[in-house]
Amino acid sequence: MRTALRAVATKIIQTQLDQHVSALLRCRRCSRMKSTPVSGGPIVSDVMIVGQASGPREPVLQRPFAHTAGKTLFRWFEEYCGMNEVTVRSRIYFAAVCRCFPGKNSSGTDRVPAPDEIHNCSSWMDNEIRILQPRLIIPVGRLAIMQLIDCPKLDKVIGRNFRVERAGHRFDLIPLPHPSGASPWHKISPGCELTKRALKLIARHPAIAALSKRERRYSGLA
Numbered sequence: 668m669r670t671a672l673r674a675v676a677t678k679i680i681q682t683q684l685d686q687h688v689s690a691l692l693r694c695r696r697c698s699r700m701k702s703t704p705v706s707g708g709p710i711v712s713d714v715m716i717v718g719q720a721s722g723p724r725e726p727v728l729q730r731p732f733a734h735t736a737g738k739t740l741f742r743w744f745e746e747y748c749g750m751n752e753v754t755v756r757s758r759i760y761f762a763a764v765c766r767c768f769p770g771k772n773s774s775g776t777d778r779v780p781a782p783d784e785i786h787n788c789s790s791w792m793d794n795e796i797r798i799l800q801p802r803l804i805i806p807v808g809r810l811a812i813m814q815l816i817d818c819p820k821l822d823k824v825i826g827r828n829f830r831v832e833r834a835g836h837r838f839d840l841i842p843l844p845h846p847s848g849a850s851p852w853h854k855i856s857p858g859c860e861l862t863k864r865a866l867k868l869i870a871r872h873p874a875i876a877a878l879s880k881r882e883r884r885y886s887g888l889a
């Protein structure tokens with residue numbers, strides 16, 4: 668009986684998330700954005716990863732973390748959580764501060780989204796939290812972390828687990844630094860040690876442990 672109820676609840680959540688992602692992909696609220704929205708798809712999950720904004724490659728490849736930063740992020744998950752890229756993409760919901768590519772600034776680096784664009788996009792994240800009610804959210808990079816907790820410096824928040832409320836739901840939050848090659852923070856002490864500590868916290872979190880256990884079972888290792 669309990670299994671049947673859970674199956675019905677999951678079906679309802681999947682329908683809501685399908686509709687949400689379909690509406691998100693049609694969003695054109697920000698006229699200065701240089702691409703249409705990018706989504707990782709309607710993955711029903713207890714875990715959400717929140718990125719910053721799409722880069723130039725993501726809209727072409729139609730998936731978040733499609734380029735160099737993604738390579739490092741997925742290597743971290745493989746090393747610490749035993750989940751490869753395919754598993755992470757198929758088991759974890761990907762959100763972001765802004766889903767579109769903001770374009771380049773005059774120095775040739777990716778433009779940081781403006782406050783009005785961040786505000787425009789925040790309702791999508793709120794809705795995702797309401798639908799999924801995640802147990803764990805992993806914001807990646809300072810811009811993403813700042814949308815959920817105070818982040819005066821990365822040293823103060825990386826390597827820690829926070830209890831946070833947003834959109835009427837309480838969840839654990841374990842921040843990660845941005846894995847982009849442009850920022851050396853995670854490679855230099857104390858960033859290196861704090862990043863390892865954060866990844867160990869993520870690997871031990873019950874919501875991630877449940878996902879990686881599923882992965883080991885499917886690959887015949889458990």
Ligand code: SF4
Nearest residue numbers: 694696697767787788
């Ligand atoms: S950044 Fe967000 S709010 Fe703005 S157009 Fe893209 S999806 Fe819509």
